[in-house]
Amino acid sequence: MSYFSRRKFLGKTGALISAMVAAGFITSTAIAADYPTAEVNTTGLSVTDDTVTVGILHSLTGTMAISETGAQEAEKLAIKQINESGGILGRQIKIIQEDGASDWPTFAEKSRKLLVNDKVAAVFGCWTSASRKAALPVFEKENGLLYYPTFYEGLEQSKNVIYTGQEATQQILAGLDWVAEEKGAKTFYLIGSDYIWPRTSMKIARIHIEKVLGGKVVGEEYKPLGDTQFGSVINKIRLRKPDVIFAAVVGGSNVAWFKQLNAAGITSDKQTLLTLSVTEDEVLGIGGENLEGFYSVMKYFQSLDNPNNAEFVKAFKEMHGEDSVIGDVTQAAYLGPWLWKAAVEKAGSFDVDKIVEASRTGEIELDTAPEGYVKLHPNHHLWSKTRIGKWNKDGQATVVYESELIEPNPFPEGYQ
Amino acid sequence: MNFVYERFLGGKSGALAIGILALLILVILPLALDLFRLNLVGKYLTYAFAAVSLVLLWGYGGILSLGQGIFFGLGGYAMAMFLKLEASDPESTSIQTTPGIPDFMDWNQLYELPWFWVPFESFTFTLIAILVVPAVFAFIIGYSMFKRRVGGVYFAIITQVIAVILTVLIVGQQGYTGGINGITDLRTLNGWDIRTDEAKYLLYFLNAILLLGVIMLGKFILTSKFGQLLLAMKDKEDRVRFSGYDVSNFKIFIFCISAVIAAIGGAMFTLQVGFMSPSFVGIVPSIEMVIFAAVGGRMSLIGVVYGTLLVNYGKTAFSETFPELWLFLMGGLFIAVVMFFPNGLAGIWNKYAPKVPFLRPLLAGSKKAESKTEPAKIESEPTTEGAK
Numbered sequence: 001m002s003y004f005s006r007r008k009f010l011g012k013t014g015a016l017i018s019a020m021v022a023a024g025f026i027t028s029t030a031i032a033a034d035y036p037t038a039e040v041n042t043t044g045l046s047v048t049d050d051t052v053t054v055g056i057l058h059s060l061t062g063t064m065a066i067s068e069t070g071a072q073e074a075e076k077l078a079i080k081q082i083n084e085s086g087g088i089l090g091r092q093i094k095i096i097q098e099d100g101a102s103d104w105p106t107f108a109e110k111s112r113k114l115l116v117n118d119k120v121a122a123v124f125g126c127w128t129s130a131s132r133k134a135a136l137p138v139f140e141k142e143n144g145l146l147y148y149p150t151f152y153e154g155l156e157q158s159k160n161v162i163y164t165g166q167e168a169t170q171q172i173l174a175g176l177d178w179v180a181e182e183k184g185a186k187t188f189y190l191i192g193s194d195y196i197w198p199r200t201s202m203k204i205a206r207i208h209i210e211k212v213l214g215g216k217v218v219g220e221e222y223k224p225l226g227d228t229q230f231g232s233v234i235n236k237i238r239l240r241k242p243d244v245i246f247a248a249v250v251g252g253s254n255v256a257w258f259k260q261l262n263a264a265g266i267t268s269d270k271q272t273l274l275t276l277s278v279t280e281d282e283v284l285g286i287g288g289e290n291l292e293g294f295y296s297v298m299k300y301f302q303s304l305d306n307p308n309n310a311e312f313v314k315a316f317k318e319m320h321g322e323d324s325v326i327g328d329v330t331q332a333a334y335l336g337p338w339l340w341k342a343a344v345e346k347a348g349s350f351d352v353d354k355i356v357e358a359s360r361t362g363e364i365e366l367d368t369a370p371e372g373y374v375k376l377h378p379n380h381h382l383w384s385k386t387r388i389g390k391w392n393k394d395g396q397a398t399v400v401y402e403s404e405l406i407e408p409n410p411f412p413e414g415y416q
Numbered sequence: 417m418n419f420v421y422e423r424f425l426g427g428k429s430g431a432l433a434i435g436i437l438a439l440l441i442l443v444i445l446p447l448a449l450d451l452f453r454l455n456l457v458g459k460y461l462t463y464a465f466a467a468v469s470l471v472l473l474w475g476y477g478g479i480l481s482l483g484q485g486i487f488f489g490l491g492g493y494a495m496a497m498f499l500k501l502e503a504s505d506p507e508s509t510s511i512q513t514t515p516g517i518p519d520f521m522d523w524n525q526l527y528e529l530p531w532f533w534v535p536f537e538s539f540t541f542t543l544i545a546i547l548v549v550p551a552v553f554a555f556i557i558g559y560s561m562f563k564r565r566v567g568g569v570y571f572a573i574i575t576q577v578i579a580v581i582l583t584v585l586i587v588g589q590q591g592y593t594g595g596i597n598g599i600t601d602l603r604t605l606n607g608w609d610i611r612t613d614e615a616k617y618l619l620y621f622l623n624a625i626l627l628l629g630v631i632m633l634g635k636f637i638l639t640s641k642f643g644q645l646l647l648a649m650k651d652k653e654d655r656v657r658f659s660g661y662d663v664s665n666f667k668i669f670i671f672c673i674s675a676v677i678a679a680i681g682g683a684m685f686t687l688q689v690g691f692m693s694p695s696f697v698g699i700v701p702s703i704e705m706v707i708f709a710a711v712g713g714r715m716s717l718i719g720v721v722y723g724t725l726l727v728n729y730g731k732t733a734f735s736e737t738f739p740e741l742w743l744f745l746m747g748g749l750f751i752a753v754v755m756f757f758p759n760g761l762a763g764i765w766n767k768y769a770p771k772v773p774f775l776r777p778l779l780a781g782s783k784k785a786e787s788k789t790e791p792a793k794i795e796s797e798p799t800t801e802g803a804k
Contacts, residue, residue, distance in 0.1 A: 060739050060740055061742075061743050097739050098735070098736065098739060099735050099739040099740075099742065101735065103695055104597070104598065104693050104695055105689060105691070105693065105695065105696075106735075108689065108690070108691070109456065109459075109732075112452060112455075113452065113736070116451075116452045117450075117452050129597060130596050130597040130598070130693070133597045133598075133600045133601070134597075134598070134600055134691060134693070136600070136601065137600065137601050137602075137611070137690055137691070141611050153523075155523060194587070194588060194590070194595075195587070195590065195595055195596050195597075196520070196523060196524075196590065196595060196596075196597060199523070199524065199590075200523055203525070224584065224587065224588060225587065225596065411511065
């Protein structure tokens with residue numbers, strides 16, 4: 001055997017081994033016997049020798065159902081895929097689903113049910129800040145673990161929550177920098193729905209615009225949740241002619257807001273608009289033609305061009321229908337079960353304290369995320385990229401800008 | 417003693433019914449349920465306060481209020497403000513720009529405690545406020561409407577509008593009220609941790625006993641001369657007026673009483689659930705309270721407690737078992753009750769209980785006594801004219 005062929009042989013064996021690793025034959029078939037239940041579960045969670053139970057808690061009914069459906073479907077998809085690849089520590093994941101019914105106290109009640117009665121090992125759920133705030137004391141009291149998918153206002157860091165969406169600074173600062181540089185924007189008009197997330201976001205935006213970008217805020221306005229009258233705001237916008245409208249209008253109001261803008265002739269060929277609150281899910285309601293040419297700043301768009309995302313979109317549509325769309329939060333929700341799996345495997349345990357400890361090492365990372373590589377920061381938020389998408393008529397966005405990985409900073413110094 | 421028996425318990429059948437209810441909520445449920453379920457029952461029983469208040473106001477007074485959530489909310493918010501201030505000591509809020517104020521104020525760029533929050537640092541003031549604020553509010557609403565002889569459906573609509581206004585106000589003024597999130601993360605009451613298991617048990621029993629007390633107070637009111645006047649007003653308001661009574665004052669009075677009762681429920685709710693939010697103030701919760709009363713039987717102080725328990729149990733059980741279908745099942749339940757049992761659970765009891773052999777002697781004796789002394793007899797043959 002010549003030297004050459006021996007090297008070739010070694011190379012082949014190496015390739016074989018790495019193929020086996022990749023196929024999950026070696027790493028993922030961590031058999032349950034290697035992890036006896038008594039050792040991986042010392043706090044009485046619902047873990048048996050071959051199953052582990054988790055909870056999914058989203059609104060299936062009520063006004064939030066439209067928004068939360070995607071998240072809940074993505075979580076189920078992730079869990080199904082994890083089960084197919086051998087489960088977690090050799091155990092198949094079982095789901096107990098509860099309906100938060102768009103009602104904050106119900107979220108608290110159902111959280112307590114999942115944690116106290118069902119002893120679930122983790123909960124994937126909540127969408128609005130209000131529901132998270134209602135459920136949070138329950139998770140802290142019962143020492144549960146919540147994977148929360150929505151981009152939100154920050155100013156929070158609980159031991160018992162892993163935040164898989166972006167906190168405010170990750171989303172906002174990169175977006176403002178881009179628009180200032182790319183469009184030479186100097187004057188901004190801020191508008192949002194009247195609750196904590198838009199208010200906090202705009203507070204950060206105003207400070208960044210005035211102190212860092214040297215720009216000017218020419219108007220700041222908040223409309224009640226669900227409000228559909230934007231006439232007076234639109235008049236003010238016409239009067240003050242801002243370079244950029246920076247918007248965080250949510251829910252049903254979004255439909256009225258964009259249609260009225262359009263009807264007033266404020267379209268993308270004359271006006272730059274950057275919004276924090278429109279994902280593919282919202283576009284379904286607003287209609288692509290009303291949004292064409294406006295920009296959204298998000299960490300994920302369905303149109304992202306990478307192999308992970310192609311696979312994710314395909315699997316999601318197979319499971320939930322060809323017409324389904326995937327928004328930012330849906331993708332973030334999909335990360336939840338995977339991040340939990342990574343942390344459980346690192347900790348070698350289902351105990352919440354050990355998972356939290358493992359999550360805080362800064363070594364939990366996912367190469368397979370549809371949005372691209374993400375890493376869990378010790379502050380329970382994700383390092384992620386921010387992207388700017390330009391909306392097309394068909395309800396999909398073209399990504400026009402992508403940042404580097406941005407460090408999460410839920411308590412931004414100087415922005416409070 | 418006989419006075420207490422006749423007036424507060426409502427004679428033999430009344431005493432029996434209260435006894436059964438007390439047995440159920442003070443003994444059977446605590447023994448049969450684990451703490452999680454018991455805590456849920458405790459939460460339902462706080463809604464029962466609102467349902468009881470509607471028996472007095474709507475069942476007997478014929479005044480349909482679609483705004484009991486207002487008073488439930490006022491009581492709940494008063495308690496929540498006290499608890500929130502206690503939870504916001506400078507030490508645990510040290511990461512804020514202004515330590516020592518509630519977290520949501522800090523997020524909303526408030527730098528000091530608003531003046532109307534300051535008195536809620538006192539527990540005594542809070543307890544008084546829970547009773548007085550709703551009463552004063554009800555007095556203002558009642559005075560401005562009943563004195564002008566606004567009644568019936570107009571009154572119902574106006575109360576509903578006030579509920580909406582209050583919700584919008586709370587949501588809009590989030591720096592002062594916590595907005596749509598409500599006031600969350602409440603921890604201790606005068607240093608006593610309300611989140612522990614013992615505290616949950618204790619609060620449950622306190623709540624149950626208060627509820628029984630309120631029911632007895634209700635009996636007392638209904639067996640008084642005032643109670644008879646209420647019924648008379650409901651059936652023919654003009655005749656009472658022509659007899660020389662000032663109808664509006666009676667209406668204002670019962671409206672205030674019902675507001676206070678609902679507010680006690682709200683305060684107990686905050687203590688047991690650990691937060692308060694505008695979702696208990698608006699139209700939906702207010703109408704739900706009317707549904708509890710309708711399902712239980714709006715002429716029965718005790719029936720509505722069962723009605724509240726049944727509806728809420730249905731909500732929880734259906735939504736746990738059929739997360740995607742449960743609203744339809746609840747709808748079905750309401751339709752069935754209205755179609756087949758227009759007088760609610762109490763109607764079923766009054767119709768069928770006398771036919772049960774071992775109950776007959778217990779009930780038969782009291783029927784005569786009742787017809788002599790009190791209007792509670794109406795319970796079995798409700799006058800439907802006034803409030804439908």
